[in-house]
Amino acid sequence: MQQQDPEPAGETEPVAGAPRRPATIYDVARAAGLATSTVSRTFSNPTRVSARTREHVHAVAEQLGYQPNPLARALPSGRTRTVALIVADITNPHFFGIIRGAEEQVRAAGFTLILGDSKESPELEARHVEQLSRSVDGFLIAASRMADDSIRELASHRLTLINRQVDGYSSAIVDVVDGTRQIVEHLASLGHTSLVYLAGPRRSWLAAQRWHALRTAARALGLTATRLGPFPPTMHGGGAAADAALGSKTTAAVAHNDLLGIGVLRRFAERGVGVPSDISVVGYDDIFGADFCSPPLTTLAGPFEELGRAGVDLLLRARGPERRGPQPQQLVLPAHLVIRGSTGPAPG
Amino acid sequence: MQQQDPEPAGETEPVAGAPRRPATIYDVARAAGLATSTVSRTFSNPTRVSARTREHVHAVAEQLGYQPNPLARALPSGRTRTVALIVADITNPHFFGIIRGAEEQVRAAGFTLILGDSKESPELEARHVEQLSRSVDGFLIAASRMADDSIRELASHRLTLINRQVDGYSSAIVDVVDGTRQIVEHLASLGHTSLVYLAGPRRSWLAAQRWHALRTAARALGLTATRLGPFPPTMHGGGAAADAALGSKTTAAVAHNDLLGIGVLRRFAERGVGVPSDISVVGYDDIFGADFCSPPLTTLAGPFEELGRAGVDLLLRARGPERRGPQPQQLVLPAHLVIRGSTGPAPG
DNA sequence: TTAGGTCGCCCTATTGCGGTA
DNA sequence: GTACCGCAATAGGGCGACCTA
Structure with missing residues (x-):
């Protein structure tokens, strides 16, 4: 590994200004005169640290520009705080609302959105899921082209469907x-x-x-x-x-x-x-x-944006305190007809 | 979590069939009678392992269903094999081509695409970059709304611009x-x-x-x-x-x-x-x-899809063997006028 | 007892260095 | 000396167990 850092004879990196190596809890702990675990708890379980200590840690962290490394956090816990959205065809404007809604809600939850396009192919869809399974806390699949059984084979992954219903899985569809x-x-x-x-x-x-x-x-x-x-x-x-x-x-x-x-x-x-x-x-x-x-x-x-948001909610809620099994929910949102010029009285 | 079923005094995991815990290099190493480092190298640096050993490892890995954990891989190496694309407004169809092109090329390189919407806000754009900086190998920013100087402050991150030019950074724009x-x-x-x-x-x-x-x-x-x-x-x-x-x-x-x-x-x-x-x-x-x-x-x-693809290429190439600094490239792709009914002779 | 703090192992893979044929 | 391979440190933080007022 070796961080590339205080090296005088520069290698990869450009300019000045930015700190070479990002601060870690070790740096913060040292600067604050505390153990790393105390620093860790300050961020991941604040109630277990006294207010005084907490503030101190925050101050030092701020000063050092410390930010928890999401990877290091995710590795032992398995929680990546990331959600993948897979759409059947990214060129179809129909999905834009769903993407937008999902992106919004994912961010609101402090998560990150990964986007995949399955190009109408069930195989590609499944491949996406497999490849991302370790990097993601859950999947949102919009207009899945997979057969019910194929979806069930992915059972071990947390999964919510959009505009598709399969028994045993949460889903959000329009009516x-x-x-x-x-x-x-x-x-x-x-x-x-x-x-x-x-x-x-x-x-x-x-x-x-x-x-x-x-x-x-x-x-x-x-x-x-x-x-x-x-x-x-x-x-x-x-x-x-x-x-x-x-x-x-x-x-x-x-x-x-x-x-x-x-x-x-x-x-x-x-x-x-x-x-x-x-x-x-x-x-x-x-x-x-x-x-x-x-x-x-x-x-x-x-309400496609809402569909995207609801999908995220269903997916994320599944991790809630009452993690008693999937307890899947099938959400059905109302549709409404917009009458425009392309329909009129029957001829004759 | 928790599949709904059979475990009697069960804990976390579900059904039968699927292997409980995904195999790790340790499992493979043990089964193959080798050190973990050898297994690791077989996947990440195959030339440093003899052909015989390599095949053996592959066979054992296959049998155990081993797949490298991308998180664990990213932690020590710092390479996440992930790229973030940030667009100025996800509802503008203009970006769909860029998104599609980028998604395609990112996948082709075996990488993963993270999507962010900055909603026309330079602040949100910067925040996105900061929050994702540790999770991503590089950024693609389409139609950035940030001031040149703000972009330069992000210098430490690998960055390619789409439809925006800033000195010192790679970019792809239409002419x-x-x-x-x-x-x-x-x-x-x-x-x-x-x-x-x-x-x-x-x-x-x-x-x-x-x-x-x-x-x-x-x-x-x-x-x-x-x-x-x-x-x-x-x-x-x-x-x-x-x-x-x-x-x-x-x-x-x-x-x-x-x-x-x-x-x-x-x-x-x-x-x-x-x-x-x-x-x-x-x-x-x-x-x-x-x-x-x-x-x-x-x-x-x-050629917006091409813009997306080119952006990814520029970004990924920057990691190439000749990682001699940024060596930025400013790509300019041709545009062409499509004449339709909304233009005609000047009146009078 | 309880609140605050410390120790040390866990997660999974990468990699520099050194050892063995 | 050259190929191969293994040891052990490393990455950064979570968390349970244990210790002190």
Whole structure:
């Protein structure tokens, strides 16, 4: 090891000013005339040290610019005060809210956020988890593409899911069933009697949920529902999705997400199909841009930042005093339909 | 903690199957009949171990499921194999490309990415750096809002800047000067003789560069250039910016970024101002949405993912064998103008 | 007894130096 | 002298056990 320090014949480091080697509890203890353990307790268990001593230690620490080394702290305890967030696709604006919310809450708890992108790959997702397992106190997985069983195989890791539910794990999702019902009621009230679902990735739990909810709600209201796809959940995927929707002769298309929905709108514009005069389009997520595409997209908005924050809370709470097993919580946050120009009365 | 189950008088750990305590070099060393140092070297400095021994160690390690503990590895060596990326505003889609590129490259190098949001605050930025300094091998700061001197005070940390240049530090930026020239030439060729710059945050280095480049290019081509603002670089800020632009009687507005530009377009639409018939609008960044707002936004696109990747490369290369001081590199990547519907011939 | 303080081992890997063929 | 390998110090702090007024 050898700190590189008071060496005159300089090596690696630049300028002056900054202290070479960061102060440790040893330095603080020596300067304060105390044992290192006393210094340690001052920071990690302050009640076990007298007020006088505590202040003294703080003063000396401040003066020396001492800051506990998080690594040294984490090594024996196993607590890294770090959380990993793994998202299915970092380019999808849908995740930005989740990332932002999680980052915020993680910081608020004095933790650090590690970010990983699984690029829609369940394998990469699992690899991420394995590689980070020792460096992290827990995982947050948003829109996991792993199969339920694969998730269970990771059981030994502390894990909270976002927009995915698996028995035995904490999760935070937006209310797909109620949200989807809002979509279908809206379309029904506009006189539509049939709709198509432009499906998302086969491995997406959310896609399955949405389709299921759509079909159920449609039945309840006497509409027919058809599933087309799957399509890649990107703007690019909207081209094929739009054409498929046209082929189906329906009057209303519900896209798996806004990315796909906006892609559909573009394709319709290219082909001269009127929205909503010829066909209505609905999306999910209310992503950035859904309000200024043309026509603006009717979509199901969810509290995604809150989802991120709640995910962190669930994860961190699991370490609480009552660490009696996982006691998983399945949180469901409300969604609400944002009606914009892409939906209108059924033609004819 | 605690899986919910079988342990009778159990303590911490769960189920069957999984090995209780992860294997350490001690376990491997014992099983292989070697010293821990040999095992350690097998993984961290393979050439210093004979091929026979190496294979033996690998075999034993494999069998025991041994994986080096990254924390324990980092403590004595000081190398955490982790990089922190700090962005000025995580909600600005502009950064997504950078984040994605950085994440990709960091992973490719076998490192881990920590993400921080400074919320446009130089103080928070500095705090981030301080708090993470011990946990990270280096920092990537995108669009830093810190003053040059504050950045220099962080000198002891390994640091690479994205979209910001400071003497003595490595950086990767897009070519503002040339890019801005493209904008001005485009406007000049359409017959515009005056333009306004709708300015970004006062503390943004980029905003200063853009204005400077704009003024220089305008002069060279005989256009007048006026700066208005600053405005918050958000869609919301576009309202005031649009009104200010109208007040100036100009025929062309260059917005600090696309977020602001799209906000301007919306406001113009509300007020019945024709774009580009009454006024042309240009943005910077070519963010998600710039191609489907109405009218689609003419904007200066840059290779942002590449910026993220390059930033990581510069940072990691700094640790190379020739660790002769920082030897900073200032990388400048080309920008190109994407012409869309928001710019047209000057009216009249 | 209790509050304040001290000792010394724990965690897991790295690495300089020295020893053995 | 050259390859290999092992000993033991080191990194920095947590924490239980024990000691003193």
